[in-house]
Amino acid sequence: MVKICCIGAGYVGGPTMAVIALKCPHIEVAVVDISVPRINAWNSDQLPIYEPGLDEVVKQCRGKNLFFSTEVDKHVREADIVFVSVNTTESAARMIADVSVSDKIVVEKSTVPVKTAEAIEKILTHNSKGIKFQILSNPEFLAEGTAIKDLFNPDRVLIGGRETPEGFKAVQTLKEVYAHWVPEDQIITTNLWSAELSKLAANAFFAQRISSVNAMSALCEATGADVTQVGSHLLMLCRLCVKPLAQMSRKWAYAVGTDSRLGSKFLNSSVEFGGSCFQKDILNLVYICECNGLPENRFVSSMFNTVSNKKIAVLGFAFKKDTGDTRETPAIDVCKGLLGDRARLSIYDPQVTEDQIQRDLSMNKFEWEHPLHLQPMSPTTVKQVSVSWDAYEATKDAHGICILTEWDEFKNLDYKRIFDNMQKPAFVFDGRNIMDFEKLREIGFIVYSIGEPLDAWLKDMPAVA
Numbered sequence: 001m002v003k004i005c006c007i008g009a010g011y012v013g014g015p016t017m018a019v020i021a022l023k024c025p026h027i028e029v030a031v032v033d034i035s036v037p038r039i040n041a042w043n044s045d046q047l048p049i050y051e052p053g054l055d056e057v058v059k060q061c062r063g064k065n066l067f068f069s070t071e072v073d074k075h076v077r078e079a080d081i082v083f084v085s086v087n088t089t090e091s092a093a094r095m096i097a098d099v100s101v102s103d104k105i106v107v108e109k110s111t112v113p114v115k116t117a118e119a120i121e122k123i124l125t126h127n128s129k130g131i132k133f134q135i136l137s138n139p140e141f142l143a144e145g146t147a148i149k150d151l152f153n154p155d156r157v158l159i160g161g162r163e164t165p166e167g168f169k170a171v172q173t174l175k176e177v178y179a180h181w182v183p184e185d186q187i188i189t190t191n192l193w194s195a196e197l198s199k200l201a202a203n204a205f206f207a208q209r210i211s212s213v214n215a216m217s218a219l220c221e222a223t224g225a226d227v228t229q230v231g232s233h234l235l236m237l238c239r240l241c242v243k244p245l246a247q248m249s250r251k252w253a254y255a256v257g258t259d260s261r262l263g264s265k266f267l268n269s270s271v272e273f274g275g276s277c278f279q280k281d282i283l284n285l286v287y288i289c290e291c292n293g294l295p296e297n298r299f300v301s302s303m304f305n306t307v308s309n310k311k312i313a314v315l316g317f318a319f320k321k322d323t324g325d326t327r328e329t330p331a332i333d334v335c336k337g338l339l340g341d342r343a344r345l346s347i348y349d350p351q352v353t354e355d356q357i358q359r360d361l362s363m364n365k366f367e368w369e370h371p372l373h374l375q376p377m378s379p380t381t382v383k384q385v386s387v388s389w390d391a392y393e394a395t396k397d398a399h400g401i402c403i404l405t406e407w408d409e410f411k412n413l414d415y416k417r418i419f420d421n422m423q424k425p426a427f428v429f430d431g432r433n434i435m436d437f438e439k440l441r442e443i444g445f446i447v448y449s450i451g452e453p454l455d456a457w458l459k460d461m462p463a464v465a
């Protein structure tokens with residue numbers, strides 16, 4: 001029986017290995033982690049992460065061909081294929097070298113600086129004691145909140161390896177694992193560096209696209225344009241950026257472009273970026289922005305200018321819906337801003353615990369990426385923050401509501417009931433643009449929704465106009 005071991009039972013390692021175990025019943029999969037609470041949770045009914053569909057997959061295979069364990073050395077030693085899905089790839093590589101007694105394929109799954117695979121390779125070969133390691137890069141493209149769906153139907157699986165006979169063989173071995181459920185033409189094989197760079201490039205493209213839409217939405221608010229209508233034209237604009245991509249190797253561009261979130265059409269266009277029009281239009285846009293004097297953080301600076309000692313209900317804390325993950329969530333900055341202005345916060349998120357919220361609000365940014373066991377155990381509780389398990393409770397007697405995560409259930413709350421129980425005037429800040437703002441205004445709320453024209457009430461405020 002082929003044995004797989006995955007180091008790191010996190011958002012990537014856990015779901016990915018559960019799906020491999022489900023789709024490949026003849027492979028034994030062990031997921032190992034140094035965090036005892038995390039492994040205990042994986043072995044319990046309350047999994048450590050929330051992902052739609054994950055519970056069912058884990059229940060079907062756990063104890064059969066899927067195991068969660070803290071016996072890191074043992075499982076690494078026994079494995080034929082070792083996945084590395086941690087943020088501390090170097091120490092994981094040293095550990096693999098220390099404990100191995102047979103040849104292994106080591107698959108780097110983390111998103112890491114390019115050429116980390118080469119660094120891992122160096123660590124392993126310099127400490128190999130005659131054991132042969134083949135290093136593969138197999139970056140993960142799943143998105144939290146849709147991890148199981150993404151793993152069942154990936155746009156593509158990318159496997160990079162050394163272009164040697166042994167390297168090709170290792171790539172083929174991993175390809176055969178995925179081929180149990182992924183069509184072969186969607187499994188792209190490249191060299192090591194291309195695979196690593198593709199993942200970083202895809203993320204850079206996402207970031208660019210998100211920033212552009214965000215900047216546009218700020219302009220839409222001020223000018224009265226509709227961000228969703230402008231958004232569809234943005235797709236056309238994106239095609240103008242194609243020239244630099246055309247200069248990349250075709251395979252590499254394909255690896256990036258097959259991501260449905262980016263759109264493969266994006267790379268097919270032959271329109272060139274250049275000439276005077278594009279630059280002129282960008283300058284025009286800058287001019288319009290300057291004329292409209294867009295304030296940086298309209299919500300904190302104007303809408304709740306007097307938040308001191310007022311109760312603000314925060315709906316949503318996770319960085320997006322259908323996950324309990326709070327790393328880099330914008331909610332942290334917004335809440336810290338409000339706390340800095342001496343507001344009292346009442347927070348509700350369907351999947352984030354009070355402990356996590358308190359930890360996030362009392363921690364410095366640089367501590368976020370630390371593994372849980374290295375984070376402060378009992379952070380000082382932020383006193384002006386209360387966490388509630390019910391949206392109606394959280395919003396009771398509040399002066400304003402901030403919607404910071406796009407959970408579907410927030411769209412279906414009884415806002416009339418909420419309005420009746422709030423202080424007046426009652427504000428809603430829809431930071432995710434998910435609400436029917438006209439309906440809210442009919443109820444009586446003063447609404448500020450990202451990317452939508454400003455409420456007449458807000459327009460009259462000197463700090464906003």
Ligand SMILES: NC(=O)c1ccc[n+]([C@@H]2O[C@H](COP(=O)([O-])OP(=O)(O)OC[C@H]3O[C@@H](n4cnc5c(N)ncnc54)[C@H](O)[C@@H]3O)[C@@H](O)[C@H]2O)c1
Nearest residue numbers: 008009010011012013033034035085086110111140144371
């Ligand atoms: N979260 C995502 O959506 C996503 C998507 C694609 C790629 N990635 C990348 O995948 C990697 C893992 O991300 P994640 O979100 O799963 O991280 P995570 O923090 O959820 O999980 C990492 C786990 O590894 C464990 N760990 C750390 N060092 C270890 C060691 N030496 N031995 C054993 N266990 C160890 C930690 O205890 C933790 O449980 C990162 O490089 C990330 O950038 C993440």
